[in-house]
Amino acid sequence: MQDFIPLYPLYQLLFTDHGLSASQVSTLFIIWSTTAFVLEVPSGAWADVFSRRKLLALGSLLSALGYASWILVPSYAGFALGFILWGASSALISGTFEALVYDELAARGCTDRYAGLISRAKAAALVLNLAATALAAPLYKLGGYQLAGAVSVLSCLAQLVVALSLPEATRVATADETEEVESGSGPLGRYGSMLRSGLAEAATSRPVRKAVALVALLGGFLAFDEYFPLLARDVGASTTLVPLLIAGTVAAQAIGGALAGPAYRLRASIFAVGLAATAGLIAWGSLSGTVQGFVPIAVGYGLMQLVIIVAEARLQDAIEGPARATVTSVSGLFAEVFAVAVYAGFALGSFRFTLPALVAALTIPVLLTALITPAALPPPASEGTR
Numbered sequence: 001m002q003d004f005i006p007l008y009p010l011y012q013l014l015f016t017d018h019g020l021s022a023s024q025v026s027t028l029f030i031i032w033s034t035t036a037f038v039l040e041v042p043s044g045a046w047a048d049v050f051s052r053r054k055l056l057a058l059g060s061l062l063s064a065l066g067y068a069s070w071i072l073v074p075s076y077a078g079f080a081l082g083f084i085l086w087g088a089s090s091a092l093i094s095g096t097f098e099a100l101v102y103d104e105l106a107a108r109g110c111t112d113r114y115a116g117l118i119s120r121a122k123a124a125a126l127v128l129n130l131a132a133t134a135l136a137a138p139l140y141k142l143g144g145y146q147l148a149g150a151v152s153v154l155s156c157l158a159q160l161v162v163a164l165s166l167p168e169a170t171r172v173a174t175a176d177e178t179e180e181v182e183s184g185s186g187p188l189g190r191y192g193s194m195l196r197s198g199l200a201e202a203a204t205s206r207p208v209r210k211a212v213a214l215v216a217l218l219g220g221f222l223a224f225d226e227y228f229p230l231l232a233r234d235v236g237a238s239t240t241l242v243p244l245l246i247a248g249t250v251a252a253q254a255i256g257g258a259l260a261g262p263a264y265r266l267r268a269s270i271f272a273v274g275l276a277a278t279a280g281l282i283a284w285g286s287l288s289g290t291v292q293g294f295v296p297i298a299v300g301y302g303l304m305q306l307v308i309i310v311a312e313a314r315l316q317d318a319i320e321g322p323a324r325a326t327v328t329s330v331s332g333l334f335a336e337v338f339a340v341a342v343y344a345g346f347a348l349g350s351f352r353f354t355l356p357a358l359v360a361a362l363t364i365p366v367l368l369t370a371l372i373t374p375a376a377l378p379p380p381a382s383e384g385t386r
């Protein structure tokens with residue numbers, strides 16, 4: 001339900017149709033990522049000491065309020081408020097969701113199912129994203145941005161109900177780990193101990209540190225899709241055609257996500273080749289200057305989604321301490337740092353370069369990341385250790 005948001009393929013157009021320039025839109029993205037950046041790790045530690053289920057519900061509510069502000073106050077200030085609320089929601093959910101799923105499986109002794117389960121779950125989310133994207137055009141025709149926004153808010157409220165229905169088992173930890181995180185007195189002491197534990201593992205465990213860095217880089221590349229609607233309009237697509245083009249990229253992501261589980265145990269070099277192909281395909285599509293260029297863009301985005309989910313799953317397997325959500329949030333924090341750099345680059349570059357050239361330029365760090373993937377991606381966990 002988190003991705004059943006008809007506003008997704010339209011909100012960049014909503015901003016520009018209310019007079020915002022490309023550079024102003026990029027500053028909104030910076031506000032969004034900065035909010036998530038500031039709250040990412042603190043919220044991760046919160047998820048390690050508080051109810052993860054309730055935090056997921058709170059994140060859903062904040063998203064609903066954020067989308068509502070875009071429709072009720074369609075101005076730069078209203079859009080900025082919406083991004084602040086969305087950024088806070090993202091920080092609460094990021095790391096919390098993955099940690100809840102992994103620990104629920106750990107409580108049942110079946111963490112070997114995590115990669116397959118999370119890949120199917122995220123593929124299902126993308127299918128709902130695809131459905132919302134397909135609905136965006138008819139909703140826009142029927143009631144403009146207001147109707148698309150109302151459906152998005154209702155989806156967030158449904159997400160809240162689903163989040164509250166999730167199971168939440170007692171956290172799994174060894175005796176040593178329990179003693180470590182309970183060394184502080186009271187909720188604040190436990191919070192501080194959990195925060196230190198997670199940060200220490202992310203900094204001192206070599207496999208975890210490399211996996212955190214790789215997942216952060218890959219997560220930052222998702223900044224691509226914030227510019228796909230503007231790219232579509234740049235090549236001549238109408239407002240009603242834009243959601244259909246975006247639907248192609250989402251469908252490819254769903255396919256890539258569904259294949260991540262079966263691909264989990266492939267060699268790291270194969271994923272490196274996939275990232276290199278991603279760079280080439282997206283650059284080719286963005287520079288083509290035609291609507292047909294969204295075909296290679298979609299294929300490249302699907303490949304990248306596969307690599308991202310595999311990297312996230314291997315990070316979860318590499319984490320050994322009790323502060324799972326905190327460690328996962330560290331990767332989310334650095335992903336936001338990279339995303340802010342991408343948005344800033346677009347904001348500054350838009351004064352000199354065309355949007356297709358800027359999108360193509362972003363594929364250069366994707367290619368560089370492909371070169372370090374064989375060394376940074378942890379090996380798949382053996383059945384006996386998962």
